[in-house]
Every structure is written in C-alpha cells, then in structure tokens.
Amino acid sequence: MNCLALQDFCEKAGVETRVQTAITMGQVAEPYIPRKAMRHLSKGRVVIFGAGLGQPYFSTDTTAAQRALEVGAEVVLMAKGVDGVYDHDPRTNPNAKRYDRLTHDDVLTQNLKVADATAISLCRDNELPLVVFNLLVEGNIARAVRGETIGTLVSAY
Numbered sequence: 001m002n003c004l005a006l007q008d009f010c011e012k013a014g015v016e017t018r019v020q021t022a023i024t025m026g027q028v029a030e031p032y033i034p035r036k037a038m039r040h041l042s043k044g045r046v047v048i049f050g051a052g053l054g055q056p057y058f059s060t061d062t063t064a065a066q067r068a069l070e071v072g073a074e075v076v077l078m079a080k081g082v083d084g085v086y087d088h089d090p091r092t093n094p095n096a097k098r099y100d101r102l103t104h105d106d107v108l109t110q111n112l113k114v115a116d117a118t119a120i121s122l123c124r125d126n127e128l129p130l131v132v133f134n135l136l137v138e139g140n141i142a143r144a145v146r147g148e149t150i151g152t153l154v155s156a157y
Contacts, residue, residue, distance in 0.1 A: 002050070003019050003021070003029070003048045003049070003051070004019065004028060004029075004050070006048050007019050007048055009141075010046055010048075013142075015046055016044070016045045016046070017045060017046045017047070017048055018030060018037075018040045018045055018046075018048070019047075019048045019049075019050055020032040020033070020036070020037055020047060020048070020049055021049070021050045021051035021054075022049075022052055022053050022054030022055075022063075023051045023054050025050075025051065029050060029051075032049065032067075034070045034071055037049075037067075037070075037071050038071050038072065041071060047071070049063065049064070053066060058118070059115075059116045059118070059119065061078070061115035061116050061118075061119035062116060062118045062119045062122065064076050064078065064119065065115075065118075065119040065120075065122040065123050065128065065130075066122065068123075068128060069122065069126055069128060073128070074129075075128070075129050075130065075131060076123060076128060076130040076131070077130075077131050077133070077141075077144045077145070078114070078115060078130050078131065078132045078133070079133060079134070079135035079140070079141065079144075080114070080132055080133070080134065080135060081134065081135065081136060082132075082134060083098065083133060083134035083137065083150075083151055084098045084099065084100075084132050084133065084134075084151040085098070085099045085102060085107065085112055085114040085151075085152040085154065086098050086099070086112075087099070087110070087112070089113070098152065099152050100152060100153070101152065101154075101155070102152060102153075102155075103124075103154070103156060103157065104120050104121075104123055104124030104154055104155070104156065105124065106154075107120050107154055108120055108121065108124070114130075114132050114152070114154070115130070115132075120154070123154070124156065127155075127156045129153060129154060129155035130153075130154040130155075131144055131150070131151055131152070131154075132151045132152045132154065133150045133151030133152075
C-alpha cells in the first residue's frame with residue numbers, strides 16, 4: 001500500500017509517523033480515529049491516512065479532503081504524477097499551460113482534472129486550500145511540508 005511506502009520513506013528520513021486506515025489492518029496500521037490522529041499531530045508526528053474512506057464510490061482525493069477537514073488541517077498536499085494543475089493534460093498536449101494559482105471555482109467551472117469534483121467542492125465549501133505538486137521530484141514532499149512555493153495552489157481567492 002502507498003501509505004506504508006510513504007511511512008517507510010518518512011521514517012528513513014527521521015520523521016516520526018503513524019498510519020491510520022479506514023479498514024482494519026492491525027498488523028501494520030492503527031484504525032482511523034480522528035481524536036487519536038489529532039493527538040499524534042499535536043505531538044509532532046506525521047499521520048498518513050490509508051485505505052480510503054472504507055466506502056465505495058469515494059476517491060482517494062475525496063478521502064484526503066475529508067480527513068483533512070476532520071483533523072483541522074490547514075492545507076491538503078496532493079502529490080500527483082504532474083507538477084501542478086494544467087489547462088490540458090501535459091502528457092498528451094505539449095502546449096498545456098500550468099497554473100501557479102487557481103480558485104476552487106476555477107477548477108470546477110473549467111473542469112480541470114486535478115482531482116474529482118467532490119474533493120474540490122469539499123475544500124471550497126470549507127475554504128481549505130490544496131497544493132498540487134509532483135510526487136516524483138526528489139525533495140518535493142519536504143518542500144510542500146515546509147510551505148515552499150511548488151506546484152499549483154488551489155484556494156478560495
């Protein structure tokens with residue numbers, strides 16, 4: 001699972017982490033309990049949420065937005081295979097334009113394919129920003145966590 005690979009990466013870098021999942025995986029992860037997640041965060045640990053919401057029809061993007069709202073996160077860091085949000089798919093259109101900044105409404109009205117509409121709507125309705133960045137660029141996770149300007153910021157303004 002991706003959450004366990006991310007945990008391994010973080011812990012090798014000296015970052016204390018906990019993995020919480022929506023489905024029981026007692027040997028490798030804790031069950032998802034919002035108050036326990038917030039306690040880990042208050043102790044300076046990184047909490048990685050895995051296994052989605054445990055419900056069909058909900059994407060991992062929606063899960064990320066939902067969990068971020070439940071634990072009071074300030075931002076959703078959305079690691080993807082591209083370095084931000086584009087007006088067209090940059091893998092098929094060499095003239096695709098990358099945006100540095102967009103509003104949630106821009107993403108929805110232009111039907112930009114950064115994340116599913118449910119996730120974007122949840123973030124918009126709760127004024128929760130997202131940073132979309134390339135997971136495959138070495139150091140980008142650390143840059144995103146430090147709040148450096150990378151990728152595309154999607155916010156209310």
